[in-house]
Amino acid sequence: xxxxxxxxSMQGQTKYGATANxxxxxxxxxxxxxxxxxxxxxxxxxxxxxxxxxxxxxxxKWPLQNTLIIHRVGEIFPAESIVLVAVxxxxxxxxxxACRFIMEDLKHKAPFWKKEALTTGNDRWVxxxxxxx
Amino acid sequence: MSIKVLYFASxxxxxxxxxxxxxxxxxxxxxxxxxxxxWVNSTGQTHFPDNLLVAVNQEYTNPQALxxxxxxxxxxxxxxxx
Numbered sequence: 001x002x003x004x005x006x007x008x009s010m011q012g013q014t015k016y017g018a019t020a021n022x023x024x025x026x027x028x029x030x031x032x033x034x035x036x037x038x039x040x041x042x043x044x045x046x047x048x049x050x051x052x053x054x055x056x057x058x059x060x061k062w063p064l065q066n067t068l069i070i071h072r073v074g075e076i077f078p079a080e081s082i083v084l085v086a087v088x089x090x091x092x093x094x095x096x097x098a099c100r101f102i103m104e105d106l107k108h109k110a111p112f113w114k115k116e117a118l119t120t121g122n123d124r125w126v127x128x129x130x131x132x133x
Numbered sequence: 134m135s136i137k138v139l140y141f142a143s144x145x146x147x148x149x150x151x152x153x154x155x156x157x158x159x160x161x162x163x164x165x166x167x168x169x170x171x172w173v174n175s176t177g178q179t180h181f182p183d184n185l186l187v188a189v190n191q192e193y194t195n196p197q198a199l200x201x202x203x204x205x206x207x208x209x210x211x212x213x214x215x
Contacts, residue, residue, distance in 0.1 A: 046191035112214025113142035126213040
Protein backbone atom coordinates (compact mmCIF):
# COMPACT_ATOMS: atom_id res chain seq x y z
CA UNK A 1 0.00 0.00 0.00
CA UNK A 2 2.82 2.32 0.84
CA UNK A 3 4.49 1.63 -2.50
CA UNK A 4 1.30 2.31 -4.38
CA UNK A 5 0.77 5.55 -2.53
CA UNK A 6 4.33 6.71 -3.12
CA UNK A 7 4.30 5.85 -6.80
CA UNK A 8 1.05 7.69 -7.27
CA SER A 9 2.60 10.70 -5.61
CA MET A 10 5.01 10.93 -8.57
CA GLN A 11 2.18 10.88 -11.10
CA GLY A 12 1.71 14.21 -12.84
CA GLN A 13 5.21 15.32 -11.93
CA THR A 14 7.23 16.36 -14.94
CA LYS A 15 10.68 17.12 -13.52
CA TYR A 16 12.08 13.59 -13.37
CA GLY A 17 13.50 11.71 -16.33
CA ALA A 18 15.00 8.72 -14.53
CA THR A 19 13.78 6.13 -12.05
CA ALA A 20 16.24 3.60 -10.65
CA ASN A 21 14.94 0.62 -8.67
CA UNK A 22 16.78 -2.05 -6.74
CA UNK A 23 14.97 -5.11 -5.43
CA UNK A 24 16.72 -7.60 -3.14
CA UNK A 25 15.27 -11.11 -3.30
CA UNK A 26 15.78 -14.06 -1.00
CA UNK A 27 17.95 -16.90 -2.39
CA UNK A 28 17.49 -20.53 -1.47
CA UNK A 29 21.22 -20.92 -0.81
CA UNK A 30 23.87 -19.17 1.26
CA UNK A 31 27.49 -20.11 1.95
CA UNK A 32 27.03 -23.49 0.33
CA UNK A 33 23.91 -24.47 2.28
CA UNK A 34 20.27 -24.78 1.25
CA UNK A 35 18.10 -22.22 3.02
CA UNK A 36 14.43 -22.93 3.65
CA UNK A 37 13.31 -19.61 5.13
CA UNK A 38 14.62 -16.55 6.86
CA UNK A 39 13.47 -14.40 9.77
CA UNK A 40 14.30 -10.71 9.70
CA UNK A 41 14.54 -8.90 13.01
CA UNK A 42 14.89 -5.13 13.36
CA UNK A 43 15.06 -2.27 15.85
CA UNK A 44 11.98 -0.32 14.79
CA UNK A 45 12.64 3.22 16.06
CA UNK A 46 16.25 3.17 14.94
CA UNK A 47 15.45 1.69 11.54
CA UNK A 48 13.29 4.67 10.63
CA UNK A 49 15.81 7.16 11.97
CA UNK A 50 18.71 5.50 10.17
CA UNK A 51 16.91 5.21 6.83
CA UNK A 52 16.01 8.91 7.04
CA UNK A 53 19.67 9.77 7.68
CA UNK A 54 20.72 7.69 4.65
CA UNK A 55 18.17 9.36 2.38
CA UNK A 56 19.18 12.81 3.66
CA UNK A 57 22.82 12.03 2.83
CA UNK A 58 21.88 10.85 -0.65
CA UNK A 59 19.81 13.99 -1.20
CA UNK A 60 22.84 16.13 -0.37
CA LYS A 61 25.01 14.26 -2.89
CA TRP A 62 22.54 14.08 -5.78
CA PRO A 63 19.54 16.14 -6.96
CA LEU A 64 16.69 13.73 -6.19
CA GLN A 65 12.99 14.24 -6.83
CA ASN A 66 11.84 11.44 -4.55
CA THR A 67 12.98 8.24 -2.85
CA LEU A 68 11.24 5.17 -1.51
CA ILE A 69 12.56 2.36 0.70
CA ILE A 70 10.51 -0.67 1.67
CA HIS A 71 12.07 -3.42 3.80
CA ARG A 72 10.39 -6.61 4.92
CA VAL A 73 10.61 -7.98 8.45
CA GLY A 74 9.45 -11.30 9.90
CA GLU A 75 9.48 -14.62 8.08
CA ILE A 76 10.50 -14.63 4.42
CA PHE A 77 10.77 -17.45 1.88
CA PRO A 78 12.97 -17.95 -1.20
CA ALA A 79 11.99 -15.89 -4.27
CA GLU A 80 10.24 -13.31 -2.09
CA SER A 81 11.39 -9.71 -2.15
CA ILE A 82 13.28 -8.45 0.89
CA VAL A 83 13.95 -4.84 0.06
CA LEU A 84 13.07 -2.15 -2.48
CA VAL A 85 15.03 1.05 -3.03
CA ALA A 86 13.59 3.44 -5.63
CA VAL A 87 15.00 6.80 -6.64
CA UNK A 88 13.58 9.46 -8.94
CA UNK A 89 15.81 12.12 -10.48
CA UNK A 90 16.07 14.33 -13.54
CA UNK A 91 18.85 12.21 -15.07
CA UNK A 92 19.94 8.57 -14.93
CA UNK A 93 23.41 9.19 -13.46
CA UNK A 94 22.05 10.59 -10.22
CA UNK A 95 19.27 8.00 -10.09
CA UNK A 96 21.63 5.00 -10.53
CA UNK A 97 24.30 6.35 -8.19
CA ALA A 98 21.90 7.41 -5.44
CA CYS A 99 20.04 4.08 -5.61
CA ARG A 100 23.34 2.21 -5.20
CA PHE A 101 24.49 4.49 -2.39
CA ILE A 102 21.24 4.10 -0.45
CA MET A 103 21.28 0.32 -0.85
CA GLU A 104 24.92 -0.04 0.25
CA ASP A 105 24.46 2.30 3.22
CA LEU A 106 21.29 0.46 4.23
CA LYS A 107 23.21 -2.82 4.24
CA HIS A 108 25.91 -1.38 6.50
CA LYS A 109 23.90 0.85 8.83
CA ALA A 110 20.19 0.00 9.02
CA PRO A 111 19.53 -2.23 12.07
CA PHE A 112 18.17 -5.40 10.48
CA TRP A 113 19.39 -8.93 11.20
CA LYS A 114 18.76 -12.16 9.29
CA LYS A 115 18.40 -15.59 10.79
CA GLU A 116 18.39 -18.45 8.31
CA ALA A 117 16.51 -21.71 8.71
CA LEU A 118 18.43 -24.36 6.74
CA THR A 119 16.82 -27.36 5.08
CA THR A 120 18.83 -29.51 7.52
CA GLY A 121 16.69 -28.14 10.36
CA ASN A 122 19.45 -25.95 11.80
CA ASP A 123 19.12 -22.20 12.38
CA ARG A 124 21.95 -19.67 12.11
CA TRP A 125 22.38 -15.90 12.20
CA VAL A 126 23.92 -14.28 9.15
CA UNK A 127 27.11 -12.77 10.59
CA UNK A 128 27.94 -10.21 7.94
CA UNK A 129 26.80 -8.97 4.56
CA UNK A 130 28.73 -9.75 1.40
CA UNK A 131 30.70 -6.82 -0.01
CA UNK A 132 28.72 -4.73 -2.49
CA UNK A 133 31.65 -3.04 -4.25
CA MET B 134 19.69 7.62 36.90
CA SER B 135 17.83 5.02 34.89
CA ILE B 136 18.95 3.64 31.54
CA LYS B 137 16.92 1.39 29.24
CA VAL B 138 19.13 -1.26 27.62
CA LEU B 139 18.18 -3.31 24.54
CA TYR B 140 19.86 -6.37 22.98
CA PHE B 141 19.17 -7.59 19.46
CA ALA B 142 19.58 -10.66 17.26
CA SER B 143 22.32 -13.18 18.22
CA UNK B 144 23.30 -11.02 21.19
CA UNK B 145 19.74 -11.16 22.57
CA UNK B 146 19.85 -14.96 22.32
CA UNK B 147 23.29 -15.19 23.96
CA UNK B 148 22.29 -12.95 26.85
CA UNK B 149 18.91 -14.63 27.13
CA UNK B 150 16.76 -11.50 27.31
CA UNK B 151 15.74 -8.56 25.14
CA UNK B 152 16.70 -5.83 27.55
CA UNK B 153 17.33 -4.46 31.01
CA UNK B 154 16.57 -1.36 32.99
CA UNK B 155 19.74 -0.29 34.78
CA UNK B 156 19.29 2.02 37.76
CA UNK B 157 22.40 3.74 39.02
CA UNK B 158 22.18 5.45 42.41
CA UNK B 159 22.69 9.21 42.64
CA UNK B 160 26.04 8.79 44.39
CA UNK B 161 27.42 6.64 41.61
CA UNK B 162 26.01 8.83 38.87
CA UNK B 163 27.97 11.82 40.12
CA UNK B 164 30.64 10.18 37.98
CA UNK B 165 29.54 10.00 34.35
CA UNK B 166 28.62 6.56 33.12
CA UNK B 167 30.00 5.48 29.74
CA UNK B 168 28.47 3.04 27.28
CA UNK B 169 31.29 0.59 28.03
CA UNK B 170 30.64 0.77 31.79
CA UNK B 171 26.94 0.22 31.17
CA TRP B 172 27.78 -2.90 29.10
CA VAL B 173 29.79 -4.32 32.01
CA ASN B 174 27.07 -3.38 34.49
CA SER B 175 24.12 -4.78 32.50
CA THR B 176 25.68 -7.97 31.09
CA GLY B 177 28.28 -8.84 33.74
CA GLN B 178 30.84 -9.25 30.97
CA THR B 179 34.21 -7.61 31.48
CA HIS B 180 35.17 -7.15 27.84
CA PHE B 181 33.45 -4.95 25.23
CA PRO B 182 33.53 -7.13 22.06
CA ASP B 183 35.35 -5.61 19.06
CA ASN B 184 32.52 -6.08 16.59
CA LEU B 185 29.73 -5.00 18.95
CA LEU B 186 27.71 -2.01 17.74
CA VAL B 187 26.01 0.45 20.04
CA ALA B 188 23.34 3.10 19.60
CA VAL B 189 22.21 5.70 22.13
CA ASN B 190 18.69 7.01 21.53
CA GLN B 191 18.64 5.19 18.17
CA GLU B 192 21.85 6.76 16.82
CA TYR B 193 25.25 5.07 16.46
CA THR B 194 27.89 6.04 18.98
CA ASN B 195 31.09 4.63 20.51
CA PRO B 196 31.86 2.79 23.77
CA GLN B 197 33.37 5.93 25.33
CA ALA B 198 30.19 8.00 24.91
CA LEU B 199 28.72 9.26 28.19
CA UNK B 200 25.12 8.56 29.16
CA UNK B 201 22.31 10.65 30.58
CA UNK B 202 19.29 9.75 32.67
CA UNK B 203 16.54 8.26 30.52
CA UNK B 204 18.80 7.24 27.61
CA UNK B 205 17.91 4.19 25.54
CA UNK B 206 21.05 2.18 24.77
CA UNK B 207 21.02 -0.66 22.25
CA UNK B 208 23.77 -3.25 21.80
CA UNK B 209 23.79 -5.42 18.69
CA UNK B 210 25.98 -7.44 16.30
CA UNK B 211 26.88 -6.23 12.76
CA UNK B 212 23.71 -5.52 10.77
CA UNK B 213 22.73 -7.86 7.93
CA UNK B 214 19.63 -6.38 6.28
CA UNK B 215 18.90 -5.70 2.64
